[in-house]
Amino acid sequence: MTSKKTELMVGIFVALAIAAILLLALQVANQGMSGNGESYNVSAKFDNIGGLKARSSVKVGGVIIGRVSRIYLDDRELIPVVEMEISSNYIKTFPETSSVSILTAGLLGEQYIGLTPGFVFPGEDPIYIGDQEGETKYIVDTKSALVLEDLIGQFLFGKDSG
Amino acid sequence: MSDILVDINKMHFQRGGRVIYDSISLQVKKGGITAVMGPSGIGKTTLLKVIGGQLYPDSGEVLFQGENIHQMSRKRLYDVRRKMSMLFQSGALFTNISVFDNVAFPLREHTKLAETVIETIVLLKLEAVGLRGAAHLMPNELSGGMARRAALARAIALDPDMIMYDEPFAGQDPISMGVLVKLIKELNSALGLTSIVVTHDVKEVLTIADYAYIMADKRIIGAGTPEEIRNSSSELVQQFLQGNADGPVPFHFPAQSMQETFMGTKS
Amino acid sequence: MNWLISLGASTLSRLSAIGNASLMLWGALFAVPRLKNISLIIQQVYVVGVQSLLIIIVSGLFIGMVIALQGYTILVNYGAEGSLGPMVALSLLRELGPVVTALLFAGRAGSALTAEIGLMKATEQLSSLEMMAVDPLRRIIAPRFWAGVISMPLLALIFSAIGILGGHLVGVDWLGVDSGSYWSIMQSTVEWDKDVINGVIKSIVFALVVVWIALYKGYDAIPTSEGISKATTETVVFSSLAILGIDFVLTALMFGIN
Secondary structure, eight states: OOOOOHHHHHHHHHHHHHHHHHHIIIIISHHHHHSSOEEEEEEEEOOOOOOOOTTOOOETEEEOOOOOOOOOOTTOOEEEEEEEEEEGTTTTTTTOOOOEEESTTTSSEEEEEEEOOOOOTTTTTTOOOTOOGGGGGEEEEEEEEOOHHHHHHHHTTTTTTT | SEEEEEEEEEEEEETTTTTEEEEEEEEEESSSSEEEEOTTTTHHHHHHHHHHHHSSSEEEEEETTEEEEEESHHHHHHHTTTTTTEEEOOOOOOOSSSHHHHHHHHHHHHHOOOOOHHHHHHHHHHHHOOOGGGGSSSGGGSOOHHHHHHHHHHHHTTTOOOOESSSSTTTTHHHHHHHHHHHHHHHHHHHHEEEEEEEOHHHHHHHHHEEEEEEEETTEEEEEEEHHTOOOOHHHHHHHHOSSSSSSSOOSOOOOOHHHHHHOOOO | OOHHHHHHHHHHHHHHHHHHHHHHHHHHHTTTOOHHHHHHHHHHHHIIIIIHHHHHHHHHHHHHHHHHHHHHHHHGGOGGGGGGHHHHHIIIIIIIIIHHHHHHIIIIIIHHHHHHHHHHHOOOHHHHHHTTTHHHIIIIIIHHHHHHHHHHHHHHHHHHHHHHHHHHIIIIIIOOOOOHHHHHHHHHHHIIIIIHHHHHHHHHHHHHHHHHOOOOOHSOOOOSSHHHHHHHHHHHHHHHHHHHHHHHHHHHIIOOOO
C-alpha cells in the first residue's frame, strides 16, 4: 500500500538527515581529527594548571597535535600532572628537550598547552618525548599557567617574588 | 454440536456504576436471523461488543459455539473473531483508503493470497452488495447507504460464520432501507450465515427475522417469532411495536415533580 | 476528610491512566518484528517526518540566523566575534535543536496523531479493526510510534545543521565574521560525543515522550468532537511541559556534573 511517491519522499528525508549528520561530523565537530588514528602518551608536571581541562588541545605553533587526556595530582609531590595524547603522526618528532607551557587563546579564550620543540645536539643520538621510560617520561621543561592575581601581586609589591 | 451459535446466560453488565443489563439470557440459532429490538440508548450496541469480546460482563457467561468468549486467551479470541464480523452503525470504513482497499483489507491482513486473487474476491463481494462500480471511490464520496453496503462487503470478505448488524437501518431513506433488508436476507440464506440484527426499526426487521427479542429497562421483555411478538399481550411490547409516545416506557426522563422544580418546595 | 477522599480518588485515577498508557506502550513496543509493518512504518515516517520537514527547515534556518545576529551584537563588544561559530553550534546542538524540534513536532505531528487516532475511535474504526481480528495496537499504534521515534532525531539533526548554515549566512556573509574562524573555532570546541550524540539522545527521549503522549491521548479520547479537541490540546500542552521538564533533567545529567 506504500506508494512509490511516499517511498521516494521518505528516501529524500533520510538522505537529508544523512547529509546533516555528515555536515555535523566533518564540518562542525571535526570528527576526522579527534577520533582518528593512534596516539601516544606524554606527561608533564606543572606547578599550576590554571583553567586547563581534559580535552583541551595541545598545539605546536598553533597546529593541533593532540589533546589533554587526563589531569591528576601527583600523590607524592602534590603537584598537578597533565597527561596528553599526541597523534602518532608526530612520533619521534619532538626531542626530549622540548618545553610545554599553558597558554590562553586570546584574552577570554580557553587555555591550551603550547609545545615548543627543543633542539638536538649535533652528533648525538636524539631522544624524543614518548621514548623515555618510567620517571623520565615526563617533559621536564614546563611553564605554568599565568594566574592573574599573582601577576597583579607582583606588580603591586615590586620584584620580591622575582 | 447444538444448533445454538451464541448463548448468553444470565449476563450482568454495568458501566460507570449504571446497570445496563440485569441478568439477561438470549440464544442465537445457527443459520437464522435473530433480531434484538429495543428503544434507543438501551445498550444494544454494547450487547454486540460483549458478544465480540470487546467488553467484559460483570457476571454470567457468553458462549460462542460452546466456548466462553471472555475466558479465552487473547490469541484464541482473535482466532474466534475471524469467524464473526460486525457491521457498525457508521460503517467504520477506513477513510484514508478506497472502497476496494477497504474490502481487501481483511484479506490482506489474514491471508497470503496473490493480489490477483484478492482482486477477484473483492470485486465479487462488491458485486454482491451492488457496488462493483464504486470500487475506486473514497469512503467520503459515498452516501450513507452506500457506505453501509461497502462495509457489509468488507464484513463478508472473509466468509464469516456470523454477522452482527448494529442498527443497519438507522437514518436510511426507504429505498436504501429496502436494499439493506433484501441484502441481509439474501446474504444470510446464500452464504449460510447466522445474523444478529440490533435495531429499533421494528417493521422492517420483523419481515426478515426468524426470532426476535425485545429489550427494555435492562431486561428482555419479550421473545418469540415475529408472529408471536405481534400478537403479544404485553403492554410494553405493544407500546414499542406501535410507537406510542407514552405507556409503560414513560415519556418523561425520570425527574423531580414539576411542583418541586418550579416552586422550590421540598416534600 | 472530604479532601482526603478526593485526593485519593484523583491519585487513583492518575495511576490508572499511567497504567493504561504503559500497557499501550508495552503493546506498541512489542509489535515491531513483523515484516509487513515495515511498509506501514515507512508510510507513517512520511506522515510525521516528511510532512514536518518544511516547518523544521524554515524554523531551523531562522533560529540559526537569529542566534547569529544576537550573538554577534554581544560578542563584538568583547572583540570575541570569532566565537560566534561555537556559540551558534553549541546552542543548536545541545539545546535548541532537540527542544525546538520536539516542540514543533508536538504541535505539528503530535496533535495530528491524537486527532487521527481519536477520530478513528469515534468513527468505530478501531473497534471494527478489533472485530476483524486485527490488533489496533499492532496495526495503528505501533507503526506511528516507531515512525515518530525514528523521525524526530533525524528532524533535530536537520534542524541543527540548517541552523548552523543559517548562522553562517548571517554571521559570515552579512556581518563579516571570518569564515575560517567561524568553522575552525567551532570545530575545536564542538565535540562529537559530548555535544552531537548527547543532542541526539535528548531528541530520542523527547520523541518517545511526545509520541507516547500523543498516541495515548488519542487512544483514550472520549469519542466525541469535544473530547477529541480536548485530547488534542492536552497532547500539545502535556508534551511541551514534558519536553521542557525532561530537558532540564537531561541537561543536568549530561552537562551539569563534570
